[in-house]
Amino acid sequence: MHHSTMRRAFTVLGVVIAVLAVADLGLRAMGDRIPDPVEWGSPYTQERAEALETIGNVDLAVLGSSVAGASIQADELTDGVGYNAALPGMAPRVWLPWFRDVVADADPETLVVTTDIRFFFDYDARASGELTSYLESPGRQREVAGPNLSDRVAEVWELYRLRSRLREPDRLLAALTGIGDLGDWRPVRVSEDGRHLGFAGATYDPQPGWLDTLAAEWRAGRLGGDEAAAIRTIVAEAVERDIDVVLVLTPAMWSELDDALPNGEADIATYEATVRAIGAEFDVPVLEFPQFDDRPAYYADYYHMNELGSDRFTAALDAALERMQRST
Amino acid sequence: MQFNSWSYVALLVVVVVVHRFVGRRAQNVLVLVASYVFYGVWDWRFLTLLWLSTVVDYTVGRRIEATEDPRRRLLLLRVSLVTNLGILGTFKYLGFFVDSFVDLADRVGFAVSAPTLAIVLPVGISFYTFQTLAYTIDVYRREIPATRDPLAFAVYVAFFPQLVAGPIERAGRLLPQFERRREPPSRDQVWSGIHLIAQGLVKKVAIADAVAPFVNDAFERSADAGMAALTLGVVGFGLQIYADFSAYTDIARGSARLLGIELVRNFEQPYLSTSITDFWRRWHMSLSTWLRDYLYIPLGGNRTGHTTRNLLLTMLLGGLWHGAAWTFVIWGGLHGLYLVVHRRMGRGEAHPGLPRVTELPALVVTWLAVHLAWVLFRAVSLDQAWQVIGGIGSWQVGWFDPTALWVVGIAFLATVAMDVDLRRRNAQRVFTTTAPVARGLAYAAGLIAFVVFSGAEPVPFIYFQF
Numbered sequence: 001m002h003h004s005t006m007r008r009a010f011t012v013l014g015v016v017i018a019v020l021a022v023a024d025l026g027l028r029a030m031g032d033r034i035p036d037p038v039e040w041g042s043p044y045t046q047e048r049a050e051a052l053e054t055i056g057n058v059d060l061a062v063l064g065s066s067v068a069g070a071s072i073q074a075d076e077l078t079d080g081v082g083y084n085a086a087l088p089g090m091a092p093r094v095w096l097p098w099f100r101d102v103v104a105d106a107d108p109e110t111l112v113v114t115t116d117i118r119f120f121f122d123y124d125a126r127a128s129g130e131l132t133s134y135l136e137s138p139g140r141q142r143e144v145a146g147p148n149l150s151d152r153v154a155e156v157w158e159l160y161r162l163r164s165r166l167r168e169p170d171r172l173l174a175a176l177t178g179i180g181d182l183g184d185w186r187p188v189r190v191s192e193d194g195r196h197l198g199f200a201g202a203t204y205d206p207q208p209g210w211l212d213t214l215a216a217e218w219r220a221g222r223l224g225g226d227e228a229a230a231i232r233t234i235v236a237e238a239v240e241r242d243i244d245v246v247l248v249l250t251p252a253m254w255s256e257l258d259d260a261l262p263n264g265e266a267d268i269a270t271y272e273a274t275v276r277a278i279g280a281e282f283d284v285p286v287l288e289f290p291q292f293d294d295r296p297a298y299y300a301d302y303y304h305m306n307e308l309g310s311d312r313f314t315a316a317l318d319a320a321l322e323r324m325q326r327s328t
Numbered sequence: 329m330q331f332n333s334w335s336y337v338a339l340l341v342v343v344v345v346v347h348r349f350v351g352r353r354a355q356n357v358l359v360l361v362a363s364y365v366f367y368g369v370w371d372w373r374f375l376t377l378l379w380l381s382t383v384v385d386y387t388v389g390r391r392i393e394a395t396e397d398p399r400r401r402l403l404l405l406r407v408s409l410v411t412n413l414g415i416l417g418t419f420k421y422l423g424f425f426v427d428s429f430v431d432l433a434d435r436v437g438f439a440v441s442a443p444t445l446a447i448v449l450p451v452g453i454s455f456y457t458f459q460t461l462a463y464t465i466d467v468y469r470r471e472i473p474a475t476r477d478p479l480a481f482a483v484y485v486a487f488f489p490q491l492v493a494g495p496i497e498r499a500g501r502l503l504p505q506f507e508r509r510r511e512p513p514s515r516d517q518v519w520s521g522i523h524l525i526a527q528g529l530v531k532k533v534a535i536a537d538a539v540a541p542f543v544n545d546a547f548e549r550s551a552d553a554g555m556a557a558l559t560l561g562v563v564g565f566g567l568q569i570y571a572d573f574s575a576y577t578d579i580a581r582g583s584a585r586l587l588g589i590e591l592v593r594n595f596e597q598p599y600l601s602t603s604i605t606d607f608w609r610r611w612h613m614s615l616s617t618w619l620r621d622y623l624y625i626p627l628g629g630n631r632t633g634h635t636t637r638n639l640l641l642t643m644l645l646g647g648l649w650h651g652a653a654w655t656f657v658i659w660g661g662l663h664g665l666y667l668v669v670h671r672r673m674g675r676g677e678a679h680p681g682l683p684r685v686t687e688l689p690a691l692v693v694t695w696l697a698v699h700l701a702w703v704l705f706r707a708v709s710l711d712q713a714w715q716v717i718g719g720i721g722s723w724q725v726g727w728f729d730p731t732a733l734w735v736v737g738i739a740f741l742a743t744v745a746m747d748v749d750l751r752r753r754n755a756q757r758v759f760t761t762t763a764p765v766a767r768g769l770a771y772a773a774g775l776i777a778f779v780v781f782s783g784a785e786p787v788p789f790i791y792f793q794f
Binding site for chain 1: 538730731733734735738764765767768769771772773775776779780781782783784
């Protein structure tokens with residue numbers, strides 16, 4: 001090879017390496033302005049997985065959907081460390097591997113398993129996607145099988161680690177300049193003990209369109225099938241691990257919701273009876289709070305509690321747990 | 329086995345290394361085994377179709393050559409045609425024709441019931457059947473001698489770099505390369521082969537796969553998407569299909585070059601075309617020349633006074649070759665119409681260099697016409713195609729994802745930059761003569777884009793479905 005060809009080749013290589021180095025240094029200099037990539041299927045799952053890893057062991061953990069996420073202040077329920085590990089928008093079929101992979105590793109003495117009617121209906125079109133997204137997420141893969149080559153590369157190469165964020169140049173520009181919409185680059189609103197703060201400041205604002213969506217989901221779904229089975233398995237496995245399990249039937253604006261249910265109040269009765277049956281099968285208490293039903297002042301929408309509702313409901317749940325402890 | 333997979337890299341490395349140290353026969357055995365492994369990974373059962381085509385066309389070719397009786401020669405040719413078109417017709421078109429017949433009968437008032445045909449489409453069937461057919465036709469026309477080397481012929485049919493998505497090679501060009509021992513490729517050949525593979529991977533990942541989600545989103549939501557999102561979707565699809573298919577060709581040509589085999593060019597910057605005729609000389613060139621030589625010219629070409637009919641028929645069948653759906657047929661018909669109009673206008677021949685400033689209006693019109701037709705090519709139904717065209721024509725801007733604007737915009741600029749460089753030098757590898765610093769910047773940009781988009785959901789090559 002001629003000297004001039006060699007020189008050109010080295011110049012090209014040098015420029016490539018220099019550009020890559022500058023890009024990497026630039027990304028490091030941006031620090032927190034580019035949020036970490038979502039590696040657990042959803043930012044809320046990631047927030048909670050990372051928090052639980054930092055905290056280590058907890059005394060009490062909460063499982064559930066955004067209904068539990070919004071309403072329960074886990075730290076108030078124990079003298080030790082409490083954490084609300086509820087997964088917004090996710091059904092019990094996702095809670096089950098989440099419990100096995102992450103929550104159980106935090107070694108809780110008490111597990112509060114909440115149920116809500118939305119996610120008691122099997123609705124495969126939604127749940128299977130969420131489940132696959134969770135199971136195949138790099139974060140979960142790493143948790144289960146340990147770091148792979150890709151994780152090792154990401155540890156040393158910032159460009160590689162942040163590549164999913166860099167696929168959204170408009171968000172990057174908004175993060176750097178403050179102009180434009182950050183969209184889902186905004187940090188999730190979660191308290192230190194895991195409570196979802198997204199509904200905290202709201203007052204009751206029913207959305208009829210949302211009720212139509214729920215009604216469509218429920219019509220296409222099936223009550224008490226795979227989702228109920230997942231809750232039963234969670235309870236069985238937690239009991240097997242000597243964890244004190246408490247089932248909680250979360251309250252809601254039933255007077256609004258029952259119109260959207262295919263069989264109205266009959267579905268509510270079936271749902272509650274199924275949860276009670278699971279409790280009875282494993283000798284696990286089932287806590288019910290009818291005094292919170294149909295109290296608009298406590299809610300942001302049909303089932304998510306606002307700040308007032310969360311304060312009152314957490315206090316009631318805490319009192320119920322204390323009564324239980326005293327009685328045992 | 330996908331080109332953009334580690335298993336393909338492993339296969340290629342093993343074949344290239346072993347190929348270097350063995351004799352001609354062993355080279356062909358090695359490539360043939362690798363080709364069958366490559367194909368069998370998808371579905372080993374369809375290897376039987378590949379073998380059937382190979383055996384029939386090898387035998388027919390020998391027998392055609394062995395006889396001077398014109399009737400017997402024609403009969404043998406028909407055996408090959410019936411076999412190959414029969415395979416293609418059964419596996420690719422039977423369901424389509426049955427469904428279309430039932431639909432037509434229903435429309436004219438006859439209730440016809442037919443079984444639902446769930447026939448799996450063998451990968452690459454349209455490509456290898458056309459390639460083997462070309463061999464037999466060329467032997468029949470006495471343009472090439474029939475090969476006496478069944479192993480070389482089997483490799484010609486199944487050569488893994490171009491088996492499933494071309495280029496569709498002619499026997500007169502490719503077969504002799506398997507009939508002699510390949511010398512180890514020179515350093516320049518190895519480098520250019522690797523360069524083509526890398527160029528193809530960057531185009532596939534950083535352009536085609538990068539814009540794919542926005543294209544999919546626009547077409548799936550065509551019923552209620554606005555003009556902006558749909559326009560981005562159509563422009564994005566134009567970029568996607570070009571980057572995707574030309575990337576496949578680059579990787580195929582690069583892989584073959586590492587084995588000392590030269591494959592034909594398949595693309596020459598088609599979006600810089602200044603007429604639709606020019607476009608078809610630069611887009612999927614191995615198919616357009618196949619259609620010209622084995623369909624258009626036998627129909628009479630432009631000599632019989634039936635040029636319009638011949639052009640339309642050729643392009644309709646070219647559309648149908650892509651897929652068993654009316655959207656593809658209409659896509660082909662639309663291009664046929666474009667070609668007829670262009671011919672009637674009597675516009676002059678395009679020149680080989682970059683378009684001149686005065687040709688920019690013609691370039692823009694050609695680009696718009698091609699992209700209008702892409703709507704039909706990409707849509708899953710005629711209804712969806714009309715929704716997209718209607719949505720764009722509505723002039724209601726509507727909501728669109730700003731990320732789509734960025735990604736499609738950058739992909740567009742990158743495509744233009746690469747094509748201008750290639751056209752200027754009449755080259756196939758980008759930026760090879762650019763000043764070292766600029767070349768380094770371009771390669772770094774390509775590498776960064778590759779890294780950024782390589783973590784997204786992998787998308788199969790579009791032309792695998794044909």
